[in-house]
Each structure stands twice: as C-alpha cells, then as structure tokens.
Amino acid sequence: MFAYPKRALRINSRLYASASALNPLTSPAPSAFRIFDRHAKLLQKNRAAALNGGEISRQVDYVRDEVANRMIERFMDIKRQFVSLLDLGSGSGHFSKLLPSTSASKVTMLDLSDVALHRDPPSDFEVEVIRKQVDEERLLETIDRNSQDVVVSCLCLHWVNDLPGVLIQIREVLRPDGVFIAAMFGGDTLFELRTSLQLAELEREGGISPRVSPMTDTRDVSNLMGRAGFTLLTVDIDEIQVTYPTIWELVEDLRNMGESNAIQDRRHIIRRDTLLAASSIYSALHANEDGTVPATFEVIYMIGWKPSPDQPKPLQRGSGQKNLKDVL
Template identity: 50%
Template sequence: MSLRPFLRPVVRSRLPTTTTPATATATPSCRPHRRNYAMQTPGNPVLEIFNRRVKHLQKDRAAQNVDESRKTDYIKDEVAMRLCERLLDIKRTFPQVLDLGANSCNIARALTTPLPDESSPTGTADPLAHRIAHLTCIDTSAALLNRDLALPFNAALPITRQVVPDLETLPYAENRFDAVLSSLSLHWINDLPALLAQVNKVLKPDAPFLAAMFGGDTLFELRTALQLADLERRGGVTPHVSPLADVRDVGGLLNKAGFKMLTVDVEDIVVEFPDTFSLMADLQAMGEGNAILHREMGPLSREVLLANEAIYRALHMEDGARGVPATFRLIYMIGWKEGEGQAQPLERGSGQLNLKDLLGGGEFGPK
C-alpha cells in the first residue's frame, strides 16, 4: 500500500543558520523531550534510555498479526523509498550492502521497486537492485525480519537475513561493506555515538552511510495532548512518547564518528487518522510503542484516553479536516567514510575569484 495518496505536501527544511534568541522560551507542554548524548568513559556502563527487551517483544507481537502489520507498514515503506531515492545520486555499484535494523526488510522492497526520477523520460528509474550484488539485513526480531520471506521481492535481490541479539554491537570485521543503510531503527539505540563509530569501521574507505530516523517533533501532537490529559486527570505527567534526537545533534554525532562530507536534511510527513485511538493502534501494530526503560507499566486509563482524545482535537484538529493529524519528522543523514581520492574542500582563502567582482562590483549591505 502506497502512502503517497494520503499525504499532505511534504514540508522540507534545512539546518538552521541562526540561533534562537536567549529571551525566547517554549511552553513546557509543547517542548519535545530532547535526547542528550555523553561520551562514555572506559569501564563505566552505558546510560540506557530504552528497554531493548521490551522493544524486541513489541516487534515480535506486531509481526504475529501479519495482515495488520503489513497494513501499518505505510510509514516504514514510504521512508525506505525516500531513503533509496537519495541512493540514486550515487553513481556506483555496491557489491556488499548492510541494512542496519531492517524491520521487515522495507529497504529491500524499496530497492526492488522502480523509484521516481524526474530526469527520466518515463518519470521513474530502474530498481536499484541491479546495482547491488548482495544485501545483508539484520534485526533483533526474527518474526519481523522473516515476515515477508515468501514475497516476490526476495527473488529480485540476493538477501541474507541475520538475527542479532543487539543492534548496538555489529558482528562484522572492519572494511566489510560498500554501503550501510538504516531506515527507522536508529531512534531506538541507547548509545548512538558508539554505534555510528562501529558503522564507520565496517564500511570500506570512501563508502557511504545513509540513514533515516524519527526525530525532533515527531508525534508532538500526541505528546502534548497526553501531557495535558495526565495533568487534568491524574495531577502529574508521565512520558508516554519516547525522547528523540534533535536534528542539530546529528551532524555532530556523524562528525565525531569519523564521517566526512556530511548531509543532513529534514522532512515532515503528516498523516490523518480518524481519531487518536486509531493512531495509537497503528503505532502498536508498527512495533513503535513506548519502550522507555522506566516507563509506567500497564495500559493508560480510560479517563486519560478520553481526555487525550478531546484535548488532541481541540489543539490540533483543523476546521473541516476529516481526522486528527499526526506529524512524523524524519531526519535523513548521509556520511562518507574517509578514503583515498575522496573529494576534499579547498583550503580557506585559496579562491581566485572575488564574489564582488562576479556581481559587478559595488558595496554590499545597507549604506
């Protein structure tokens, strides 16, 4: 099922070039939880945010209902397609590719599907599978990873599925892969800086890493409505939506991991649901439920859910809309492992042309 007929126009944005004034503040109810990262000192345990066992069980349970799991793959399939569109710009073949956190092999499906290409006379490009000799898909959930093992796309691309106990430890030698892709899995990683450093190691020199992850204001509508519902019905706030990385953190993390020629961009996908109950049911069927380590156990009470529905509609539903909107903010990143012969920026001051001369001379700025 393609998500494109149901999407609002995509809102694209680039990294901000100006800082927010110090006097500007955000209201507590609207401010998203921001992921904080710290360098690990030798011998100290990693600070864990997410319960990996709970996330593994959520994926297994989601895969048990195959029909419902496939119906709710619309976000993961769409993001995988958009990630693979970025691979079109890299004009090379890839003998060995790793899909890190493959879920149900959404990237493999995208690689075997014709992609939109405005430069092509037909409007589409040939599937990228012919440029990839072998794809290794790894995930912690065997049920989800093997869910679509019998579907036709498996015959169009050599695929090896590998179940690993932990996505945060890659069981591969250095310089193994010609590219590493990851779609909608990195937002569940506890030690993201360490994982990015491992990705850099398993890549061959001058090989790319392309990834997409939820970040920033993803599901900000649900987060704010649940916070207010908790305050109204229980007199306190409990985190029901997982903390997510900010786009401003991603470039620094890639740089510290050793990647070069970085590209980071953002897309907002807004999906309309009949009500908040449908939204939360889809999140569960996707395997994207709350997995914070010290979250409150058990389901939300009926009173909180009903209050959440009313508050959500009052705050976020537009006049004349068919349903309630849910925003999924996607952070796309591309980084290259350093390699011999790789393009390098020129040294500062080495330019031979003056911008003022090119623009016809004169003074710039207000007089």
C-alpha cells in the same frame, strides 16, 4: 497527498544542513545509561510482525514504505557499483525490497526481531538477501570491520540507547570511502500526541510520565555524524503528516507498527479517563476542519562517507580565486 485506508498522508521536504567531519572518535564507548528497554522493544516488534500472519503489520507499513522510497532516491543518486550492502534495523526489508538486482552483489538484512526479518518471502525482493537477527547496538560483534560498501538504516536508530556509539560502529564496518545512508525520526515526531498526553496527565493525575520516546534534535545530527568520523555530510528533513479519524486509530497503528513506548522507566498502564481526556485535548488543539486529527512524523535523512585518501578535500582557507561579492 497519499491515501491509505482511513488515513491520508502528506509530505513536506526542506534542506536542513550540510557539514564536514569534526574530531572523529576511534572506538565506540559503552553506554553510561539506558533510555530504552531493548527487550520490551523486541517483544513489541515480534508481536506486531506476527499478528494475523503479518497482515496487520503490512497494513501499517505506510510510513516506513514512504521513507524507504525517499531513501532509495538518495541511494540511486550515487552512481557507483557496490559489492556489499548492509541494511541495519531492516525490519521486513522496506528498503531492500526497492533495490534493483544490479545495485549490490550481496545484501545483508539485520534486525533485532527475527519475526520481522522473516515476515515476507524472498519473492518480494529483486536482490538476494541474507537475514540475520542482530541487536543494532552490537553491530561489531557480528559484522567485520572494513567489510561493507554501504550501510543503510530506515527508521531504527531512534530506539538505540547509544546513538554516537552505534554511528562509530557503522563507520567501522564500512570500507574506506564507503557510504552510510539513514533515516530516523526527529524530535518533533508526534508532538501533537505528546502534548495532548502531557496535558491530560497533568489534569487527571497531577503529573507527567514519559509516553512518547525522546528523539534526537535535528540540530545535533550533523555534529553526531561528524564526531563519529564521517565526512562529506548531508542532512535534510521531511515532515510526513498522516490524518487519522481519532487518536484511537493513531495509537492502534503505532502499536501495530511495533512503535509502542519502550522507555526504560515507563509506566505500563495509562488510565482510561486520562486517555479520554487526551483524546478531547488532541481534537481541541489539533483537529482539522472535518474533525480528523493529524499526526506529524519528522524524518531526518543523513548521508555520510567514511574517510579515504581518494575523497575530494576542501580547498585551504584563502585559496579562492574570485571574490564572492563579484559572483553575487
């Protein structure tokens, strides 16, 4: 249990999947449609990072900071010295702040929001960082192919329109045998809020509009990574549950995190009576015994390697020397 002002956070981990590469694609294809309004997302992130000189957004860093701590454990398990590390969608540097000075010679932070990138001073980092404002969907326009030893991404990929294309670009900028380590929100994230808003809109307005962004299903992540050309894949899941006094504190924190709705065809206004109904439904369906309400963040962690002739290869089928029945 992790305590935060007015909130409590609980984490449950479980291993989800491990897979090998499938039919890698050779180049990113342009997105055929746009789910998210990237300009709106930029404005949301800028606003959140600028509030009260960044103090408001620092108060709601608890989810990203916890996920970054989980990611750094995975990163430190890789016993290798790296020259260059790319922190994609870094925000204010939740992951890069945890890097020891010996982890990489060069760390580059990229983010859509220049305000978020420069929210915190260099003294918060042990490593020397270069900060660049870059749209995560246009990675190859800024970063050279085969130039990075490591690419990490902490909770930004759920806002890109073409996730397969971005994964391919990430593979392209990695050197052979380079590693990609990422965390992104999964499909069950904020299911309590989603269902409450949907039921409230059905009751008060007679229809449903998208209020919580669609997210990748955990079952698809291994396939997406394999199709993008990564090998030696590992995917696992954490569920982070934060307890709030009411739905209003949850919505306020999401706004201050820069995680407000940015769906392209979203409705910009939600009626107050619909919100009041959603609050009542949320409490009726999900409230704890003490009257507080939980919010679940499903986090998918993934690790993949760019192919290299030096990597371990699976043995050919039928080459085993022992029967599995004898081992069990």
